[in-house]
Amino acid sequence: MIKKIAYVGIAVKNIEQARENFTQKLGSKIIRVGASEIDHVKNTYLTVGEDVFELMEPYSPESPVARFMEKRGEGVQYIGLEVTDLDDMMTQLREKGVRFTSEKPVEYPNGSRWAFIHPKEMHGVLFALIENPA
16 A cells, blocks of 8 residues: 655755755755665755655766666656555556566665656656565
């Protein structure tokens, strides 16, 4: 079951500048600053009101975010939906003919699991289904 929008991921060229922009102009609060070796990005999670956004700056051409920026420039790269049971949700969606970008979910060091619905399935929007550890 989909619970809520967990994150909105924004691809940026300069994460320090973007972080400053969000905090100064929108009053955002920084939750976490780090990097993902899986996605080859430096990232910052921050609040915008009650919602959470992830700013992502690729540090390698191998990054899916770098490939996104080559085609589309800076902007919203994904919308993350928190789900209660990722495997079940993937099964239900596959039964409806929905394609994913990979066969298996991506597992991150914090224990979260992510599966990406192919953007062609959802009118050009990349949705990430996210199951967080209990």
